[in-house]
Amino acid sequence: MNNALLKTILAGVAAITMGAAVANAGPLMDRIEAGEPIRIGFANEIPFAYPGDDGSPKGFVNAHALGVLAKMGYDNIEPVQTEWGGLIPGLNAGRFDIVTGGMNILASRCENIAFSEPMAKVGDAFIVAPGNPKKIGNYESLAENDAIMVTGAGYSNIEAAKAAGVAEDKIMQVPGPTEILAAVRAGRADAGAGTYFTVKQLADSSGGAVEVTDPSAMPEDAVNWAGIGFRKDDQDFLAKFNAAQKEYLGSEEMMKAVAEYGYGEGSLPGDKTTEWVCANR
Structure with a gap:
């Protein structure tokens, strides 16, 4: 095989590999790679998620989500407050990238968005x-x-x-x-x-x-279970988020961050999975 032919083949393989990577990357990863902030959407639902006096994200779901994102290496975060009824439409319309509003995982919602694994048991x-x-x-x-x-x-x-x-x-x-x-x-x-x-x-x-x-x-x-909401075409980012959350959830660092909002050991989600919750709630 001559060098010219080998270079052509390698170039083709590289193009296919790059194309596969692009195909697997969702809009959120595209934004991150372009240097854009991760926009978190929430309403005014105390103590789940709400804006502070200065507009900063407060509440135990925001505290948890920010902690997981920090573990993933992301700290360029932009809070976006909206009405509760606008969270799922706003997510799917691209007005923000993640719903941190303290949303219970329900079958009807699972049809429209993807949820992280549960982060809280809400009784x-x-x-x-x-x-x-x-x-x-x-x-x-x-x-x-x-x-x-x-x-x-x-x-x-x-x-x-x-x-x-x-x-x-x-x-x-x-x-x-x-x-x-x-x-x-x-x-x-x-x-x-x-x-x-x-x-x-x-x-x-x-x-x-x-x-x-x-x-x-x-x-x-x-009992219900709350999770973090994502667009369905951001499965790549969701998988990474779930992996980081698994390590962070229930840790001393996490429990310290959410304690002021009333989240304690009894609030941890237990062994229920999002798949189970979507099928049973």
């Missing part, structure tokens, strides 16, 4: 009067103690309580978290229901007027 819990006088720990205990539950209108807690035997006239519906706290503080309700992270924040802000129950007392079907 329900209650706020109750100090000392938990009616010994409320789960929905069944509400019915057993003839307790009045308050929660937000349209919250999933309503159906969960009814399924556990709580009478409809024992379920008070209010606009949102502020009103849930007010009802329990005033004694109009024995327990206020919501996600653990929501009610934990209410308890922390109450000055000791209420306390939060143990989320592990809730039934398995009341």
Whole structure:
């Protein structure tokens, strides 16, 4: 084989290899290689993800995602705040690259975007009067103690309580978290229901007027898992993110970063995979 022919063959192999690499690289890697920042999208969902006074990304999901990205060697990050309903459309429209908003992994969402492996287990819990006088720990205990539950209108807690035997006239519906706290503080309700992270924040802000129950007392079907959202054509970056997250999740460094937002050992996702969650939630 002469040198000219050998050079032609090698050039062809190089072109094919380069073409395969380009084909496997998604838009996010293209942006990174061009020196563009990684844009993280989130809404104003305390304590999951929200903007600080200076617009910086706060919340335990942002803290976690930034930690994973740092482990991957990426620190050129641009926060993008939007409405909750705009997170998935904004991601797929290319307005940002990653959703760090604290989004639960659900079958309907798995059809539209790709999720990282779970980074948090998101269960329900209650706020109750100090000392938990009616010994409320789960929905069944509400019915057993003839307790009045308050929660937000349209919250999933309503159906969960009814399924556990709580009478409809024992379920008070209010606009949102502020009103849930007010009802329990005033004694109009024995327990206020919501996600653990929501009610934990209410308890922390109450000055000791209420306390939060143990989320592990809730039934398995009341539990969801949150992940980081990606475009489906960024599978290459997602695979690298999952590998880095596996090393970072639950580490001393990670737990220190998220502690101020109420994320503790009980918030770790356990052994559930995104594939399982997409099929079962």
